[in-house]
Amino acid sequence: MSREPHEKLEVVRHSAAHVMAAAVCRLYDEVRFDIGPATEQGFYYDFDLPERITSDDFPRIEEEMRKIVGEDHPFERVEMSREEAVEWLEQRNQTYKLERLAEIPEGETITFYRTGDFMDLCRGPHVESTGKISAFKLLSVAGSYFHGIETNPMLQRVYGTAFTNPKELRKHLQQLEEARKRDHRRLGRDLDLFSIREDVGPGLVHWHPRGARIRVLIENFWRDEHFRNGYELLFTPHIGKANLWETSGHLGFYHESMYAPMEIDGQEYYIKPMNCPFHIAVYSSQTRSYRDLPLRWAELGTVYRYEKAGALHGLLRVRGFTQDDAHIFCTPDQVEDEIREVLRFSTAIWKTFGFEDIRAYLSTRPEKAVGDPARWEQSTAALERAVEAEELPVERDEGGGAFYGPKIDLKVRDAIGREWQMSTIQFDLNLPERFDINFVGSDGREHRPYMIHRALFGSLERFFGILTEHYGGAFPVWLAPEQARILPITDRQLPYANEVAAAFRREDVRVTVDAQQEKMGAKIRRAQLGKVPYMLVVGEQEEEAGAVAVRSRSGGREGQVPWRDCLDRIRAEAAERR
Structure with missing residues (x-):
């Protein structure tokens, strides 16, 4: 995450959002738009247009954004009366902005910002001109209900990010790629x-x-x-009478986030x-x-x-x-x-x-x-x-x-x-x-x-x-659901593998035995994909020696050790909560 001052980044990102909206308006017909704020990670704009935007369209939109940046249009603040603003928005069929305009309190100054041939209702602030925006990237698109209300029209929300220099952008994109690899939804599956x-x-x-x-x-x-x-x-309890939530104030202030009441003995209860x-x-x-x-x-x-x-x-x-x-x-x-x-x-x-x-x-x-x-x-x-x-x-x-x-x-x-x-x-x-x-x-x-x-x-x-x-799913030993997996080379070592596993379990080490009739390479690969901290290979030599051949998640092949020593090592590592 960037360490740049938040206020400076926020202005750059909000300005980049306007540049993106300007590019979309150049490339598509009949564009209606809603808000385009800066966010903690970048910016977005909500659009309503006849055709669907996909990530395949991003290179074309980004190219148009680069043109607008190269044209170095100033961000011009334009004040209007409420009547002028209504007329301007109505002429352009900007129905979402008309609703946003109605939310501005009476007496508050109404401002637009013009960027070349694009202008939008906006409080600002912005950078001096589009040429000041040097590093941006479009990231994703998703559906978003107007005002967040599910009965309202669904808009297309295009997300992007921007930084004050290309180096920070590259670092952020690398972080996003690493985050994609670590996504808990994928790892959970x-x-x-x-x-x-x-x-x-x-x-x-x-x-x-x-x-x-x-x-x-x-x-x-x-x-x-x-x-x-x-x-x-x-x-x-998981439920309580309505009067409890009335006293606490939840029914008055939090009702929309509570599930519908159930009636028990003639009285209302809430989860x-x-x-x-x-x-x-x-x-x-x-x-x-x-x-x-x-x-x-x-x-x-x-x-x-x-x-x-x-x-x-x-x-x-x-x-x-x-x-x-x-x-x-x-x-x-x-x-x-x-x-x-x-x-x-x-x-x-x-x-x-x-x-x-x-x-x-x-x-x-x-x-x-x-x-x-x-x-x-x-x-x-x-x-x-x-x-x-x-x-x-x-x-x-x-x-x-x-x-x-x-x-x-x-x-x-x-x-x-x-x-x-x-x-x-x-x-x-x-x-x-x-x-x-x-x-x-x-x-x-x-x-x-x-x-x-x-x-x-x-x-x-x-x-x-x-x-x-x-x-990244590679939980430390004290949290790993499976601390060790024993991998017998052949079925002849299965009884020994099960004997060692039973000894591990008696001392609260979480262990399994891979009894599949597969080559050792496949068993090791499966354990690695499962992010198991320790893989313990057992063959004839290990059985004769009362040992295991240790492969660790972090260090690879470590060689043969008595199984008791391996057990003590795992228990000690778990106890230290490293």
Whole structure:
């Protein structure tokens, strides 16, 4: 990912989007268009035109873009009255832009940007002229509903990217190619980890035995570490009465993402989209004293949220997923220590999974916020001091917090340089008020506890997808679903191979035996494609010596060793979680 200043890249990319739209308008008739913003990775433009654009058309469009760049047209800002803008758009049958124009508040200046013979409703900014755009590439095309509403017309969204120089573009394209090779959807199929079946339901994950094995390893590690760090675990229902979600505010603010209610005993129930209200229900099940706090409760809770079909993406965006939720209830005096401990705990977990490049993003109080301003101030200060104490790089998003509290997001950079937003540490100054939860202080009076949300992985599904791409499917020994595969040269070595495998399993090493009647080259090739860390070849010599011939995923052929030594090596490597 480019390290260039984001603001500069954003302007270049937005300008490149206009150049692409100008090229499309030159090459195609009756083009109507919607928005063309810059994105974190590049830009896109939404088009409505009689014929379908495919990737085969990209060279022709790019060639026209290069002509426009060579013509060095200035980006000219044009102001219009609302009436002039309506007339201009109506004359050109730009119906989507007319709707966008109607969304601009009365009194706000209406601006267009002209680039040669192309002009579009736009706030800007742009580079000085098209000649300043030196490095761009069209990447893909997909369908996109106008305004993201499925009942609206389907537009063609053409994606591209742009950088300030060709070197950065080449680096980005290399990263995209590497990302393509590591795509968790392809690896999930090739390694038989999971599937998502349209005939069962989009966005609903089936974990296959190998993927489920890795998930169990992750969950067991997660549970053990939480117990070691002073958490207790909860299990809560999958459904709850409508009044619970009314009190929490989900029915008012989140209703479109919740699945339709079911009627039970004459009352409405909803499938849970979040675990928070249930954790509060456990808290309020008895009187809490300041001596009980802090309470650290965690849950691997499966939730269901409606996501539009076009937004679903493998494991990264699904409709049913397991959140690794945690909620901390504490006194005002405990807030800072708890935040610092949560941050330390989160970064330690990420480093164990092989993510060393971690950055914090601090979001502060927005204009429209609920809760006591003093609590906002204390919460924000606690987050700031925790980040400083952990010596994490941090960026501030002033006013970017949720309406109910400030937060820290942790982003990690993977093996090929992509940044992923993962852990969230979020104060909630709203739900304790809505549910009226309290604790009895040392003065004998009731006080409102601080409530801290903490999602470490976010969801197991998304984390698993990112982890798969981070390792390119070659999971480290401690996470590999199959740590070793024994490859007998002939059927005569099968009994010995099974004997060694049984000894490995007794000591919790995950091993299989390839009993196929095939040449050794084919067996080795299959194990390599399965990304098995250790291949243990056994022939007559190995059987006589009580040994195995080791081939490792990383080092190739290593030679013959006693099988006990190989077993100890695998166990030690797994224990170190390298």
